[in-house]
Each structure stands twice: as structure tokens, then as C-alpha cells.
Amino acid sequence: MPMKSTASLSTKLVRIGAGLLIVALTSIGLTLWVTWQLEGGAAAVNEAGRMRMQTWRLTSAVQAGLPAPEVAALVAQFDQSLGLLRAGDPSRPLFVPWDDEVEREFANVESLWQVQRGLWLRDGPLDAQQSMRAAEAFVAGIDRFVQSIENHLSGFTAILNLFQFLMMALAIAAAVVMLYTGYLYVINPLGHLRAGLRQLETGDFAVRVNVDTHDEFGQVAAGFNRMAATLQSLYEGLESKVQAKTQRIEAQRARLEALYEVSAFLAGANTIEELSRGFSQRVRQVVKADAVAVRWSDEANQRYLMLASDCFPQDMVDEERSLLAGACACGALKSDARTRVIPIHTHDDAPMRHCARAGYQSLVSVPVRLQHRLIGEIDLFFRSEVSLNVDEIGLLDALASHLASSLEGLRAAALEREAAVGEERALIARELHDSIAQSLAFLKIQVQLLRTAVQKQQPQQVDATLDELDVGLRESINDVRELLVHFRTRTNTDDIEAALQETLQKFQHQTGLPTRLQVEGDGLPLPADVQVQVLHVLQEALSNVRKHAGASHVSLDVVKGAQWRFTVRDNGSGFDPHHTHGASHVGMKIMRERAQRIGAEVDVVSSAGQGTAVTLTLPPYPVTASPVATLGLNLNETATTP
Structure with missing residues (x-):
């Protein structure tokens, strides 16, 4: 199994770059050193060549019989050249590439010079042939010395050519290394990631990228694998989640539809009997209960009256039409009661023995409240064991609340009608008192005047009174008709x-x-x-x-x-x-x-x-x-x- 690299991509690139830089700097340094050696050796060869020229000048001066001071000056120049070759001059640069052969030939040149120096500086004329032989011998020594330097420099030239070849090879190798490094650490991981992305785009969420390193691309590959795994899990669970969400939305829609339907019915009911009977039928269908009983409590919560029922056995309806509080599980609500499921026991001594005999196994008790006051309950009977979730409990509580509001609305409407009748009676009484009653009182006075006139036998007064009575009666009839017109x-x-x-x-x-x-x-x-x-x-x-x-x-x-x-x-x-x-x-x-x-x-x-x-x-x-x-x-x- 290959070892996974733990270095980051930047570390790898820095290491490779640093290695190549060190090699390049080393090669450049060696090339500069060899070039320096060649340059200094070339200057030494030039200086040695100048010594040959000085030798011939000195020979010519002696043969020409130049004064001794001039000859001494030429000798001094020659001494200076030898000293320069021995000591070198870094500023030019000029130095002799010493080795054994060069050292030996230089020593030979110095020894020849020491012999000929005295020859050039002695008093008296010098034989021309002798001076020529001495000069030729000295120049031959200088030539050997130059030849030894050139032999030494030829080695440095070979080394320089080698370094140049190595530099070219190094450049090629560096390019190859950079290309390989880029492919190995950048292009290849990117290629794997790109291939993985293409597979991912086609819907293959099982695709994974091999993680061989812990560098940046390794981290990206690991992140890609985590993303693919997450997408795979999401895709695999998406259908089930959508189905579950759809079922939940459908259940909520069904509950809202049931709540709306029941609310619409309650709003249109005109009597308590119609309201309670229709409510019990609809609630049983909504919760799929086997039977329903709607009970109403008195003011003291001591007795529960059955307002309506649906699919409830008739013998139980007759027996439990009026139920004392606490006599059974039905009608045993407390002020803080909540909607709950009550299991029905089957033994005869149980308070719910009638329900057990009828085949019911579960009872759902829903309290009915109006402004935090317990006013009744809804009993739902099931022939199997049931359990309620939060949404179902909320629906039952909402239905119970609507029932309480509707019943209270009917009661308030009845009170309003009663008050309306009372107010209308008072209105009719006022109308009669303000119109017809006054007319009748006027007619009563006229009748008394008529009786008095008859008793006193006053015919004229009787006729006048009769006329007044006739006018009063017509006014009263008109008032009655007008009053009826107002009412209609x-x-x-x-x-x-x-x-x-x-x-x-x-x-x-x-x-x-x-x-x-x-x-x-x-x-x-x-x-x-x-x-x-x-x-x-x-x-x-x-x-x-x-x-x-x-x-x-x-x-x-x-x-x-x-x-x-x-x-x-x-x-x-x-x-x-x-x-x-x-x-x-x-x-x-x-x-x-x-x-x-x-x-x-x-x-x-x-x-x-x-x-x-x-x-x-x-x-x-x-x-x-x-x-x-x-x-x-x-x-x-x-x-x-x-």
C-alpha cells in the first residue's frame, strides 16, 4: 500500500523549487569560479608574452650600446613583471594557475633570469652572439612557462564546457521536473476531480475520488467525497422525505378541510338540536370513530345532559341521557382536564362496563370550554385501541371550541330575540300610549259629555258631542292604520x-x-x-x-x-x-x-x-x-x- 504524503502542495513546490535553486546557484558559482580562473590565467599568459617582448627589447638595447641607466630601467621592468606573476593582481584579475608543472617552469624562468640579469647589468660590451643565445634560451624558458599555463587552463576550459553542458542538462531536467511535478501534484488531481464531477453530473452519486495525499488537493478530494456522500444520502432519502412531507401536508389539508366544513355547518345551524346532531355526525366521520356522544354540563358541573349522539347504542343513550358527574369516565372532567385517551376495561365491576359490553375498547374525552369555563365534553368511542398525535389533539380541541362558540351564539341569539320582543312590546306600548290611548281618552271625555247632555236633554249639545265622537273615531282609525303601516x-x-x-x-x-x-x-x-x-x-x-x-x-x-x-x-x-x-x-x-x-x-x-x-x-x-x-x-x- 503506497504511503500517503502528508506535506502540503505549497511545501512540495517550495522543496522542489529550493532544490532546483540550490543546484542552479551551485552550478552558476562553479561556472563563475572557472571563468575567473580562466580570466586570471589568460592575463598571466599575456604578461608572460610581454616578458618575451621585454627580453628582445633588452637584447636590442644591449647590442645597441644604450646607456646603462636605460638598460637598468628595462631590467627593473622585467623584475616587476616577474614579481607580478609571482604575486598576482586580483583587481585585473591576474594570477598564475599554479600546479607542479607551472611552478617548476616558473622557477626555471626565475633562475634563467637571475643568470642573465647579471649578464645584462655588467660593465663592458656584450657579445652579440652570446646575448642572442642567452635571449633565445630565456625566451624558450618563458615559452615553456606559458605552455604549462595553457595546459593548466585547458583543463579549466574543459571544466567550463562541462558546466555549460550540465547547465543545459539541468535546465532540461528542471523543465521535466516541473512538468512532472505539475502533472503529479496539480494536473492529475484536477483530472480525477473533473472526472468525478462529470460522473456526479450524470447522477452517479456513488462516485468517489482516491485521496493519496493530505495536501490541498487531498483536502479538496476529501471534501468532494463528503459532498458526494451527502448528496447520495439526500438523494436516497429524498423520495421518502417528499412522500412523508406530502402525507403530512395532505393530513393537514384534510384537518383544515374538516375544520372548515364543521365550522361552516355550525355557522348555518339554527337550533341547538340541529347543531349538536350535525356536529356529532361530522366529528365521527372526521376522526373515524365508531360512536360519538355530545354532553352538556349544568352550571355546577354536577350533571351532564346528552345533547346528541351518532351511532351510539340506543339502550346506552336512554340510560346515559342524564349522567351524574363522576359516575363514569364520561362526565368526569376536572377544570384543568385535557383531551385524553381512556382505555375501556372489560370486567363487569368497571365503571365503563356498558361501553365494554358494546364492544368499545378506547374512549377519547374532549373537554368543551367557553372562556376557560368547562361547559361540556365530546366522547368518541372506538372498537380498537387508538392513540392521538399533537395535530389530532389540536383538531379536536379546535372543533370543541367551535362547538362551544356556536352554542353560545345560539343562546345569545335567543336572548337577543327575547330582548327584541320585549323592546318591540315596549315600542308598541309607547306608540299606543302616544297616539291611540290619547284619542281614546278624548273619546271617553266626549262620551261623558254626551251622557250629561242626554241627561239634561240638550239636543244641540248631543249633536255637537256626536260630531266630536265621529271625528275622534275617524282619527283613531287613521292612527291605527298609520301605526300598522309603520310596522309593515x-x-x-x-x-x-x-x-x-x-x-x-x-x-x-x-x-x-x-x-x-x-x-x-x-x-x-x-x-x-x-x-x-x-x-x-x-x-x-x-x-x-x-x-x-x-x-x-x-x-x-x-x-x-x-x-x-x-x-x-x-x-x-x-x-x-x-x-x-x-x-x-x-x-x-x-x-x-x-x-x-x-x-x-x-x-x-x-x-x-x-x-x-x-x-x-x-x-x-x-x-x-x-x-x-x-x-x-x-x-x-x-x-x-x-
Whole structure:
């Protein structure tokens, strides 16, 4: 098994680069050193060649018989050249590449010079042939010395050529190493990763990349393997997760649909019997129970009354129609009870022996609360063992809450109807007291006057009284008819104009007076209960016109807007609003009382002989003081006109 490298990619590249750099620097240093040696040796060869020239110059000077000082100067120059070769000059550079042969030949040159130096410096003429032989011998020594240096430098030249070849080989090797290193540590891992990615793109999530190193590419490969493993696990579990999520969403949808269906039914139920029976049937279907019983508790939670049941055995219904609290698992709820599953035991002494005999094995008790007050329970019976999850418990609690709200709504509606009946009776009593009762009281006085006139035998007084009685009876009949017309008035929740038109037509038919309705402006529709009060005020104003105005024409002007305004005008006799008494005063009081119920104001403008204008001005958002006004109107619609 190959060893995994633990070095990072950057470390590997640094190591390779450092090795190549060291080799290159070493090679360059050696090349510079050899070049230095060659340069210094070449300068020494040049200096030795100059010594040959100096030798011939010295020979010529001696043969020419130059003065001794000049000859001595040439000798000194020759000494200087020998000293330079011996010591060298690093600044030029100039130095002799010493070895044994070079050392021997240089020593030979020095010894020859020591012999000839005396020859050149002695007094007296020198034989030309002798000087030539001495010069030739000395030049031959110098040539051998130069030859030994050149032999030595030829070795350095070979070394330099070798270094150049090695440098070329090193450059090629470095390129090969870099290419191989790039392939081994970069291109090859990238190729494996790319191949893995291509397989991954095709959906092969089982693909893995071999991790041979711990460098950066090794870490990337390990990360790729982890990613592929994660994708594989996600893909393998995706279908099951989607299926589970779909089932959960479907279950939630079914619960919401059931809750909506039951809520819609409860909202449309009109009686407690219909509501409880329909609720029990729907709850049993929703939870797939074998039987359902809906029980209601008294105020003290001492007895539970069975409101309705579904698929519950009739003998158990008859026996448990009224159940004492604590006598059974049903009806044994505490104030802090929650929805729970109760196992049903099969032995005869158990409190649930009737349920066991009927074949039920599990009971689900759902408390019914209204504003944290326990008002009943829903009992669900199953012929098998059941368990409830959090969502199912939440659904049952929501259904129980809707049942409690609906039952409370029916109870409140019954109370409202009862209050509406009471209020309508009081309204009828006020209407009778303010109109017919006063007329009857007037007729009673006239009857007493008639009896007195008969007793006193006053024929004229009897006729006058009979006329008054006849007028009073006609007024009473008209009041009764008008009162019934008021009670039969219907409104339109969208627009009051039709009801106003109908009211004027009835007034015109009753009195024979021409009427006119004018409506202008735009405004929000008035609530139905507000329309009722408006119509009653206008009908009372028209009644006053019929009774007291003696008008020949009546008009009703309606202005729609943020504040509705209704004005009843007549061209009758008019009156002084500040000195009104009798029946007209009663009519004004009735109108103002009705207007106050919706926060409106009644304004009367009248003067003797100029007619009367009664204006009803509504507030921006009119509402009735009593929520049962509309119910009272519905009850009034059952009256009939004689």
C-alpha cells in the first residue's frame, strides 16, 4: 500500500523549487569560479608574452650600446613583471594557475633570469652572439612557462564546457521536473476531480475520488467525497422525505378541510338540536370513530345532559341521557382536564362496563370550554385501541371550541330575540300610549259629555258631542292604520330610496295629497337598523302633516353624503315650534326619541301660514343603541293592515 504524503502542495513546490535553486546557484558559482580562473590565467599568459617582448627589447638595447641607466630601467621592468606573476593582481584579475608543472617552469624562468640579469647589468660590451643565445634560451624558458599555463587552463576550459553542458542538462531536467511535478501534484488531481464531477453530473452519486495525499488537493478530494456522500444520502432519502412531507401536508389539508366544513355547518345551524346532531355526525366521520356522544354540563358541573349522539347504542343513550358527574369516565372532567385517551376495561365491576359490553375498547374525552369555563365534553368511542398525535389533539380541541362558540351564539341569539320582543312590546306600548290611548281618552271625555247632555236633554249639545265622537273615531282609525303601516315598512340594506318611495305612496294613498321625492348626492348605504329609525321619524313627520298641517302638497328631500339629511316640507298652516302643545308636542317628542337612538338630530322650522320643514340630520357613522332593533322590525312585519 503506497504511503500517503502528508506535506502540503505549497511545501512540495517550495522543496522542489529550493532544490532546483540550490543546484542552479551551485552550478552558476562553479561556472563563475572557472571563468575567473580562466580570466586570471589568460592575463598571466599575456604578461608572460610581454616578458618575451621585454627580453628582445633588452637584447636590442644591449647590442645597441644604450646607456646603462636605460638598460637598468628595462631590467627593473622585467623584475616587476616577474614579481607580478609571482604575486598576482586580483583587481585585473591576474594570477598564475599554479600546479607542479607551472611552478617548476616558473622557477626555471626565475633562475634563467637571475643568470642573465647579471649578464645584462655588467660593465663592458656584450657579445652579440652570446646575448642572442642567452635571449633565445630565456625566451624558450618563458615559452615553456606559458605552455604549462595553457595546459593548466585547458583543463579549466574543459571544466567550463562541462558546466555549460550540465547547465543545459539541468535546465532540461528542471523543465521535466516541473512538468512532472505539475502533472503529479496539480494536473492529475484536477483530472480525477473533473472526472468525478462529470460522473456526479450524470447522477452517479456513488462516485468517489482516491485521496493519496493530505495536501490541498487531498483536502479538496476529501471534501468532494463528503459532498458526494451527502448528496447520495439526500438523494436516497429524498423520495421518502417528499412522500412523508406530502402525507403530512395532505393530513393537514384534510384537518383544515374538516375544520372548515364543521365550522361552516355550525355557522348555518339554527337550533341547538340541529347543531349538536350535525356536529356529532361530522366529528365521527372526521376522526373515524365508531360512536360519538355530545354532553352538556349544568352550571355546577354536577350533571351532564346528552345533547346528541351518532351511532351510539340506543339502550346506552336512554340510560346515559342524564349522567351524574363522576359516575363514569364520561362526565368526569376536572377544570384543568385535557383531551385524553381512556382505555375501556372489560370486567363487569368497571365503571365503563356498558361501553365494554358494546364492544368499545378506547374512549377519547374532549373537554368543551367557553372562556376557560368547562361547559361540556365530546366522547368518541372506538372498537380498537387508538392513540392521538399533537395535530389530532389540536383538531379536536379546535372543533370543541367551535362547538362551544356556536352554542353560545345560539343562546345569545335567543336572548337577543327575547330582548327584541320585549323592546318591540315596549315600542308598541309607547306608540299606543302616544297616539291611540290619547284619542281614546278624548273619546271617553266626549262620551261623558254626551251622557250629561242626554241627561239634561240638550239636543244641540248631543249633536255637537256626536260630531266630536265621529271625528275622534275617524282619527283613531287613521292612527291605527298609520301605526300598522309603520310596522309593515320594509327596508333595503343597499339603498333606502325604495322604502322612502313606498312610504310616500302610502301617505299619498291615505291622504290624497300629492308628494314629491328628490334625492341628490352620493354616500355610503345606511345600515338596516338605522334605516328603520329614519323611516319611523319621517313617518311621524308625515303623520303630523296629515293631522295638523292642512297642507296641499308634501315633499321629501334627501341629501346623501358623509352626513345624510332628510327634510319633510309642507305648505300647510305652520305653527310656532316654541309654543307647541297637545298632540303635535307628543309627535315631536317621539321623533326626537327615535333620532337619539341613532345619534341623529331633528330640527323643525315653521311659522304661521308659511308651512313646516322637519329636517333629520344623521351623524357620519350612525348606529343604533340597541342591537335588537332589526329583530324588532322582523317581528313587526308579521302585523297586517285591516
